[in-house]
Amino acid sequence: MAPVYIAIIGLGGVGKAFLSQLSRLSLPTATKPTVIFASRSSKQLYTKSYDAIDATNLDSSSSSLLSLPDLTAYLADAPGKVILVDNTSNQDVADAYPSFLKKGISVVTPNKKAFSSSLELWNDIFGSVSAQALVYHESSVGAGLPVISTLKDLVATGDQITKIQGVFSGTMSFLFNTFAPVSGSGAGKWSQIVSQAKDAGYTEPDPRDDLNGMDVARKCTILARLAGLKVQGPESFPVQSLIPKELQSAGSAAEFMEKLPQYDGEMEKYKEDAAKQGKVVRFVASVDVANDKVSVGLEMVEKDSPIAALRGSDNIFVFHTQRYSSSPLVVQGSGAGGEVTAMGVSADLIKAIERLS
Numbered sequence: 110m111a112p113v114y115i116a117i118i119g120l121g122g123v124g125k126a127f128l129s130q131l132s133r134l135s136l137p138t139a140t141k142p143t144v145i146f147a148s149r150s151s152k153q154l155y156t157k158s159y160d161a162i163d164a165t166n167l168d169s170s171s172s173s174l175l176s177l178p179d180l181t182a183y184l185a186d187a188p189g190k191v192i193l194v195d196n197t198s199n200q201d202v203a204d205a206y207p208s209f210l211k212k213g214i215s216v217v218t219p220n221k222k223a224f225s226s227s228l229e230l231w232n233d234i235f236g237s238v239s240a241q242a243l244v245y246h247e248s249s250v251g252a253g254l255p256v257i258s259t260l261k262d263l264v265a266t267g268d269q270i271t272k273i274q275g276v277f278s279g280t281m282s283f284l285f286n287t288f289a290p291v292s293g294s295g296a297g298k299w300s301q302i303v304s305q306a307k308d309a310g311y312t313e314p315d316p317r318d319d320l321n322g323m324d325v326a327r328k329c330t331i332l333a334r335l336a337g338l339k340v341q342g343p344e345s346f347p348v349q350s351l352i353p354k355e356l357q358s359a360g361s362a363a364e365f366m367e368k369l370p371q372y373d374g375e376m377e378k379y380k381e382d383a384a385k386q387g388k389v390v391r392f393v394a395s396v397d398v399a400n401d402k403v404s405v406g407l408e409m410v411e412k413d414s415p416i417a418a419l420r421g422s423d424n425i426f427v428f429h430t431q432r433y434s435s436s437p438l439v440v441q442g443s444g445a446g447g448e449v450t451a452m453g454v455s456a457d458l459i460k461a462i463e464r465l466s
């Protein structure tokens with residue numbers, strides 16, 4: 110059997126957790142993968158002769174930097190099957206998936222960018238998939254929760270999706286569950302809780318990508334496309350941003366975080382408005398397949414609703430389908446963080462290896 114090689118791009122919160130899970134994967138010895146390439150934004154580690162590398166040594170590496178086309182050529186010439194694990198949120202890497210796939214390199218990733226940008230890129234990616242070049246992206250929605258696989262199974266077995274709704278962001282869930290809990294007055298100011306979410310590894314590399322609603326909009330785009338809607342992209346439907354107007358053009362993420370405390374009052378107002386109605390405010394998403402409508406934004410929800418009952422960084426995905434019409438299929442649990450996201454990536458890797466073997 111040909112050896113299986115892995116190239117890992119991105120060793121941040123998810124990448125590091127993935128690396129530690131990789132050493133414990135339950136696979137037959139003959140199919141155990143060998144890591145031949147690892148990179149961060151300005152470091153790469155590999156050898157010309159495709160030797161096994163120790164990715165934990167990446168920071169002391171002096172390997173010369175390969176461009177994405179050079180990396181594609183390097184991996185395409187490897188003497189075995191190659192799986193690229195993209196643990197970045199980088200658009201350029203995502204844009205290169207069709208080139209990797211066309212060269213027989215499979216892709217496993219939690220990166221949402223490739224699947225939620227233009228429909229053209231989506232079609233190019235899935236048009237480039239073959240028996241030798243697979244794509245798995247479970248953790249791009251709901252981290253390791255079985256959301257993509259469940260939706261694909263429903264569709265592949267002939268069910269009709271009517272609507273998918275819920276809380277699709279670990280960051281937003283944590284923020285509102287902490288800031289506006291069902292009982293009590295909340296555990297701090299909005300900006301402090303945003304910092305906690307960032308420190309816990311729930312946010313995107315730039316937390317503004319969560320707060321502007323785009324992370325949830327990207328997940329909705331992926332789910333909508335898998336459910337059969339031709340959504341053009343995350344900007345083609347209404348998305349509510351929680352970024353204060355005055356900070357929309359703030360420079361760096363650090364600058365944004367520094368100024369955010371000045372606008373804590375805006376979120377207090379939402380909390381108070383909901384409390385006056387005996388409700389709590391939550392960031393809710395809806396992919397209404399039957400009516401071809403997608404929306405993302407704040408809603409006042411009843412305190413005894415399943416959405417209000419979420420804890421920590423939990424997500425909830427409620428699938429209403431033709432089969433699950435009287436009682437929806439619900440997927441719920443921790444929806445962000447390095448370990449649970451890496452679990453989805455590692456499980457995808459196992460599936461890819463099993464299918465390639």
Ligand SMILES: NC(=O)C1=CN([C@@H]2O[C@H](COP(=O)(O)OP(=O)(O)OC[C@H]3O[C@@H](n4cnc5c(N)ncnc54)[C@H](OP(=O)(O)O)[C@@H]3O)[C@@H](O)[C@H]2O)C=CC1
Pocket residue numbers: 118119120121122123124148149150151196197198199202219220221248249250251252279310311312313314444445446447450
């Ligand atoms: N964290 C979570 O809970 C979840 C994350 N995801 C997705 O997982 C991915 C990773 O998230 P996370 O680990 O939290 O993010 P981090 O910011 O912690 O890590 C990102 C990593 O990508 C590297 N990187 C960025 N651009 C490039 C590039 N062009 N070439 C090589 N490396 C690059 C960074 O390098 P450097 O170290 O040099 O900065 C860093 O190591 C994202 O797509 C995110 O949306 C999905 C579900 C949940």
Ligand SMILES: N[C@@H](CC=O)C(=O)O
Pocket residue numbers: 248249250251252277278279280281311312313319324444445446
């Ligand atoms: N930033 C995202 C990470 C997972 O996709 C979130 O908070 O859900």
Ligand code: NA
Pocket residue numbers: 247248249250251252253254255256257453
């Ligand atoms: Na998932």
